[in-house]
Every structure is written in C-alpha cells, then in structure tokens.
Amino acid sequence: MASGIGVTPIFGIARTLTEAGVDMIFDCQRGKCGLCAVGIIETDGQIDHRDVFFSEEEKHENKRMCACVSRLASGKAVIDTGYRI
Numbered sequence: 097m098a099s100g101i102g103v104t105p106i107f108g109i110a111r112t113l114t115e116a117g118v119d120m121i122f123d124c125q126r127g128k129c130g131l132c133a134v135g136i137i138e139t140d141g142q143i144d145h146r147d148v149f150f151s152e153e154e155k156h157e158n159k160r161m162c163a164c165v166s167r168l169a170s171g172k173a174v175i176d177t178g179y180r181i
C-alpha cells in the first residue's frame with residue numbers, strides 16, 4: 097500500500113501515483129470520463145474539483161474526485177485508489 101506520497105500541482109494525483117508504482121486507471125486525463133475517480137476517505141483541506149464528470153452535488157459531497165485534474169487546494173487527504181497488492 098502506498099502512503100504519504102506528496103503530489104505536486106504540476107503533475108497531479110494520477111500521474112504522481114502512477115510514477116510511484118500505484119496502478120491507476122485513467123483515459124481522457126481531462127476530467128471527462130471519470131475512469132480515474134478515487135475515493136476520498138478523509139481530508140483536512142479543500143478539494144479543488146476541476147472535472148466535468150461529477151455533478152456539482154457530488155463535488156460538494158467530497159466523496160470522490162477525478163485524480164487526473166482535480167487536486168487539493170489546501171491541506172492533506174487520504175484517498176482510496178482501489179489499488180490492492
């Protein structure tokens with residue numbers, strides 16, 4: 097299980113996790129298809145949802161986010177990628 101991975105705003109979550117060896121599923125990398133969606137287990141920050149896949153209501157719930165384009169505006173988050181060893 098990968099943990100404590102810092103994400104730079106330039107590369108985003110999906111690319112950073114992939115480079116760290118986490119199997120990520122993604123396709124469009126534009127926030128349209130939703131294949132990269134990950135679960136948000138907890139966060140002490142604000143999620144900056146930049147996708148067009150989730151509805152505004154779903155974005156407000158902060159239960160899932162598109163890892164290709166969305167990011168944390170502040171703080172930290174624990175996410176579930178669905179990746180299991």
Ligand code: FES
Nearest residue numbers: 123125130132164
């Ligand atoms: S890869 Fe399509 S929404 Fe992220």
